[in-house]
Amino acid sequence: MKWIEDELRKLEEQSLTRSLQTNAPAPGRQGYVQRGQQTLLDLSSNDYLGLARHPAIAAAMNRALLAEGAGSGASRLVAGNRPPYGRLEEALAVWQQSEAALVFANGYMANLGVIQALAGRGDAVLSDRLNHASIVDGIGLSRAAHARYRHNDMEHLRQLLHKHRDARRRLIVTDAVYSMDGDQAPLAELVALKQEYGAILMVDEAHSGGVYGARGEGLCHALGLQSGVDVHVGTFSKAFGVYGAYVCGSRTLIRWLIQKARPLIYSTALPPSVIAGIAEALNLVQTERWRRERLAASSRQFRLSLHRAGLQVGPGDSPIVPVVVGDNATALRFRSALEAEGIAAAAVRPPTVPDGTARIRFSLSAAHTPEDLADAARRIERAALRLGVPAR
Ligand code: PMP
Numbered sequence: 112m113k114w115i116e117d118e119l120r121k122l123e124e125q126s127l128t129r130s131l132q133t134n135a136p137a138p139g140r141q142g143y144v145q146r147g148q149q150t151l152l153d154l155s156s157n158d159y160l161g162l163a164r165h166p167a168i169a170a171a172m173n174r175a176l177l178a179e180g181a182g183s184g185a186s187r188l189v190a191g192n193r194p195p196y197g198r199l200e201e202a203l204a205v206w207q208q209s210e211a212a213l214v215f216a217n218g219y220m221a222n223l224g225v226i227q228a229l230a231g232r233g234d235a236v237l238s239d240r241l242n243h244a245s246i247v248d249g250i251g252l253s254r255a256a257h258a259r260y261r262h263n264d265m266e267h268l269r270q271l272l273h274k275h276r277d278a279r280r281r282l283i284v285t286d287a288v289y290s291m292d293g294d295q296a297p298l299a300e301l302v303a304l305k306q307e308y309g310a311i312l313m314v315d316e317a318h319s320g321g322v323y324g325a326r327g328e329g330l331c332h333a334l335g336l337q338s339g340v341d342v343h344v345g346t347f348s349k350a351f352g353v354y355g356a357y358v359c360g361s362r363t364l365i366r367w368l369i370q371k372a373r374p375l376i377y378s379t380a381l382p383p384s385v386i387a388g389i390a391e392a393l394n395l396v397q398t399e400r401w402r403r404e405r406l407a408a409s410s411r412q413f414r415l416s417l418h419r420a421g422l423q424v425g426p427g428d429s430p431i432v433p434v435v436v437g438d439n440a441t442a443l444r445f446r447s448a449l450e451a452e453g454i455a456a457a458a459v460r461p462p463t464v465p466d467g468t469a470r471i472r473f474s475l476s477a478a479h480t481p482e483d484l485a486d487a488a489r490r491i492e493r494a495a496l497r498l499g500v501p502a503r
Pocket of ligand 1: 217218219220222243245286290315317318346347348355356
């Protein structure tokens with residue numbers, strides 16, 4: 112095992128080692144975490160709507176836990192398909208205005224399962240270069256040809272669709288909002304291209320489900336494009352504040368996934384308490400519109416404040432606000448300086464992002480007040496100035 116030590120040393124020399132930090136929810140303070148003795152404003156979680164600590168969700172989970180017990184006991188195809196699953200999937204299909212829905216254990220497994228079920232040898236999966244790792248891994252599992260197009264470059268996608276015109280099938284996959292950049296995919300153009308080339312279009316709404324749309328349906332709905340998308344994937348671990356994931360689409364698609372999606376077939380069903388928590392969160396996501404509105408306003412204001420402070424923030428209007436600093440060591444020093452200022456934020460480095468684009472990724476939540484964020488922007492500016500973080 113000495114080779115592992117050698118490899119770890121190499122990672123360390125490049126400021127690329129990762130470690131597990133312990134974060135506890137700060138008692139009585141939404142949007143804050145406790146790290147050791149320090150209470151930090153949490154700009155690192157994906158709890159976009161501030162639902163992760165919602166008492167109604169916790170109560171629903173608690174009731175289900177006491178009534179049904181801890182585990183579901185088996186995969187859904189064997190004996191784990193408890194009644195709340197079907198009810199939740201009906202509610203999800205109504206919410207997404209789709210024929211059917213299927214719950215997966217998490218977003219990672221949903222992407223793995225869907226891509227591997229829809230593509231195989233002889234097919235081509237066309238995927239944006241900045242798509243999430245779970246999409247990349249799903250393509251690997253599928254054994255289809257992996258055709259990566261330059262980020263949001265529709266001309267490049269067109270060339271690749273042309274190049275793969277003789278493939279048995281073509282599947283285009285994209286994040287709706289990119290997880291490390293916070294910008295949006297050109298969904299209208301993707302729908303047009305998939306129609307022109309007779310491809311299937313799959314959109315991962317992990318960071319946009321709950322965040323966009325009148326009832327939090329996601330970016331495809333907000334743009335009126337839902338009927339042009341064949342497969343909608345989203346997670347319950349971010350805006351929903353719980354855990355799990357959904358796939359929505361036609362009845363045929365969902366029936367096919369039940370036959371073929373390995374992560375669904377060969378893994379134990381989510382615990383009943385988690386399903387109950389998701390069901391409660393789905394109500395709140397749809398009805399508590401103020402959370403989305405507050406998040407949208409904070410995202411706009413926070414980007415503007417950082418921009419005015421001279422920092423290079425990524426484009427878009429999402430709650431994901433990256434500040435690219437370039438090299439890995441600077442990203443780590445920036446993270447420490449932010450922590451000293453009372454802010455928890457993620458330092459994202461390769462291979463999660465391309466080489467030379469290490470960054471701090473701020474993510475906002477409806478749990479934050481405008482005052483929290485205005486104060487944070489000032490402290491971020493101070494930390495950046497002290498470090499000489501590259502300005503625009
Ligand atoms: N897709 C995207 C775009 C993501 O960012 C993530 C989570 N980081 C996932 C899928 C995986 O979702 P989950 O955390 O539910 O596994």
